[in-house]
Amino acid sequence: MHVLATAGHVDHGKSTLVRALTGMEPDRLAEERRRGLTVELGFVWTQVRERTFAFVDVPGHRRFVPTMLAGTGPVAAVLFVVAADEGWQAQSTEHLAALDALGVRHGLLVVTKADRADPGPVLADAGERLALTSLGRVSAVAVSVRSGRGLAALRAELAALGDRLPVPDTGADVRLWIDRAFSVRGAGTVVTGTLGAGTLRVGDELALGRSGRRCVVRGLESLGRPSAAVAAVARVAVNLRGLDRHDLSRGDTLLTPGRWRHIDELDVRLRGAKAGELHRELVLHLGAAAVACRVRPLATDVVRLSLSRALPVRAGDRGLVRDPGEHRVPAGVDVLDPSPPALRRRGAARARAVELAGDPAAAFVRRHGAVALDELRALGWQSHASERVGRWAVADGLLDEAATRAREAVARAHARDPLSPGLALEELRRELDLPGELVAVAVGRTDLVVGDGLVRPAGAAPSLPAPVERAVREVERRLAREPFAAPDAHDLAGLGLGPRQLAAAERAGRLLRLADGVVARPDAVEAATAILSRLPEPFTVSEARRALGTTRRVAVPLLELLDAQGHTRRDTDGRRTVRGAHT
Template sequence: MHVVATAGHVDHGKSTLVRGLTGQDPDRLAEEARRGLSIELGYCWSELPGVGEVAFVDVPGHERFIGTTLAGLGALRVAMLVVAADDPWMPQAAEHLAALDALDVRHGLLVVTRSDLADPAPALARARAEVGRTTLRDVPDVVVSGRTGEGMDRLRDTLAEVLRAAPGPTGSDVRLWVDRCFTVRGAGVVVTGTLASGTVRPGDVLETDEGEVRVRGVEALGRSRAQVSAPARVALALGSGAPRLRRGTQVVTPGALVRADVVDVRVRPGERPPERPLLHVGSDHLEVRARPLRPGLLRLRLSRALPLRVGDRGVLRDPGSRRLWALEVLDPAPPPLQGRGAARQRAAELEGHDGTLAGEVSRRGLVTRELLRRLGTPGDPPPGALLAGEHVLSGHRAEELRAALEQAVRGSGPAGLAPAAAARAVGVEDAEVALALVRAPLSLAAGRIVLEDAAVALEEHERDALAAVRADLEGRPFAAPTLERLRELGLEGPRLDALVRAGHLERAGRGVVLLPGATAEAVRRLAALAQPFTAGEARAALDTSRRVALPLLAHLDAAGLTSRLPDDRRRVRPSRPG
């Protein structure tokens, strides 16, 4: 499906144009019919040959309803700007065009209507000059008459070409912007809106400001559907127990976005908006407090939290002067501003922001993969980055922390530091980060981070025994050697204890001896399971036997890495966000 917004001044023929394309009347409210203008968002649909289903969002053209207009335009990427041949360039056409430009809408077409009432050439020339200064500068134009039908076939063909060239949605997470909510007998609460990304199906559990909801049914363009993918106009039946949702609510994949009440943004033009403008994003709007970081960069404090991602587009509006500022979200999870010069320093950090995964890792230095996903920048760590469990460190940040770690270990004496203490010493919370930083002249010995010259030297027979253990565990790192195998290799008693203390082997439970790093790898594999998991599922994930799995799980419980539930299942304890 494709979704197209119509924009333009009141009484310039937008609704007539949509009626001619679809055979349906977008002005469905009694008040709209009485007054002869759109005061709410109207929806119609049709099919275009070679394109398929097309839904039209007809937005109000009257200046009093600019908030509703922005709600209709906010989630869409294709627009028809409509101007009349028998009228001059009008204020609402300019305001709608400014909104489309601010929302970075680049695909659509310019339509001059009422060509039967006046020569369309002057109106077309003026409109092309205005459009030429915006993101819609390259759109095609069509001249039509809604009354006589002249030009309508060319309009359909041109619109089809535009829709075929328009980019598809990005991302698989559901983002539905609600614009209406009502109750239907037998279906309960129903919401309608524009599905900007993802796919919705009956049975899906989604997240709203009011908590989670379950989708009972999905309808699009008047028909029930087994699933609908973005972009689309959809209605979701949420059942009688669902909360009533306000216009502007986002219905999203649970945990997929950052719920932000403070956000750093780029605005244009660069001059300063008022201190308390209105923020329009998607179909939502709310009051915010704007703090300049430098011209063109702002920190916004929102009156309520919104689910946002890096790269989201919106509009700041001054209700007094009606001026608009284009807005791009740079960081929906920014650090606090503390101390003199903090705003200037933050502006420098945001310079050159490109919204890529590499850029996010470089700017944040240390970040969890979960936060990167919610920011909308998932993927494998970029070249030069260091992966430490669920954390990603930029190359520069890793080198800074390594230097600090080496200094801390040198100051701790021959015994070195436990990983948790080492993490605290360099200002991070997760011991996995400290372990990932270990390299010469540091090493791991007896579970502690020490200088290499403090590590235990190996005798030849010990090196041979360790080589044999590594060979046994190659390909199956959790197939721990039996006690008989350890005796055969001479690895028992004080000798085995010394090798464990030196960090050459790792005890991971009663009678379980594995290679260093096995515990962290076990946690990584178990975290990939559906939570909570059974001992049998853990054994399969680790590719090992009950002899190893049960004491290893008890070891992870004791270390606080997993938690055992009353029904004997377990779950991996989440690492702290970074």
């Protein structure tokens, strides 16, 4: 389906043309039909060469410009109507300025009432005016609804326009700008809008943009027919469960949950005006929404807009600012950054303008260090010049800097507590202020190792504090004389070797802890295995104890360690054999 706004003309001629094209009545209100003046948005459709064209018939009178913009904002093409007997009007100028500000690039020019006046001069004049805007040179047709002249040619041009319109992304996140909300007896709340991208399905859960409240699609209707699914681009009516009609108003949105960010401050590039030409209080029109905003210039063509109400905005969105007091549209806006930094220092605005002239997405990543790719997509940035690591976009040099800081943090932790087994990984994550996945990548760029939730240097054994070093040397001297005569707890305490000191000595590779308060030489397993392999088998704990020249206090945990490492095998009667001793 292709959706076009019909704009440019204020009287009944525009609606008459749409009626002739579609066979449907675009003016829903009795007042509109009585006065010949479009007041509200009208929605009709027709088939042209097996293609469906839907029309949003917008008001032309300047009193209803906000309504006109609500109908025009979400669509990508326009049917611009001017009457041959009236020519270019003031409302034509305002409608064209709005279309230009919105950056609409596709359309047709239709000069109506060709039976009442020569359409040639109006075709030429209007065509030149449109050519100076974002529409550029468009196909033009003169028609007479009364005689039928030109209607076949108009249908042919519509078909050709359909070939030129961009292909929508039907897999995109849904953002349906609501232009009508009402209740239907027996059905409940219904909203209508133009679906510009994505697909809606019955049963989908959506979020109401303004409050985030969840609702479910109870039913869908497009072009007057119920449907299980509607894909962009389409006019759609959505029957909602979970929202009351009074919860909704024009300019609200229905969104794919979790995929959009609501923004009340954004940096934009101006089209059609300079920052110094704008009043400081304007109205931003985006989609079907109209929101008061304050304007702060950053550069000649870049300003910051502070909104009175947050909207679901993404980088790349197009809108316009309107001056309601002067009844004019001074500029269109292209959203550059929907999540800008605060400007607190002198010269910050000028520096920000320079930053926006580059890659705003990369600048956003630099500002935050590391940003989830899903967050960037939610802000409208599909591409950026940042390093990608897993599901993160990372500022250039951040991980190398984090690696250096990790080394320094581990060194500081060791200096504070030389007996510590290492720096807790969670503590390092907090210090680096990075997600755990990126901490692991940063540590991987160092000579540090991670184990048991701790980060410590790899390679060389850690040094021991001087008092501990002296005590360990004394134990080593005793074990050199009697390898399995472990000092008792009283002796260890006298040397100043408690549990923490012994753990540090073991990490340093100086001692082997067999049990609490029981230590041996680091080579005790190999030495014991060699001695026990010479015993008649199977042997008892007492036989092993005598062979090793030690006490039961040492022999029992040592034998249990040999069992655990597979050097010995314990039988059900408690006796043991050395594995592989007789092979």
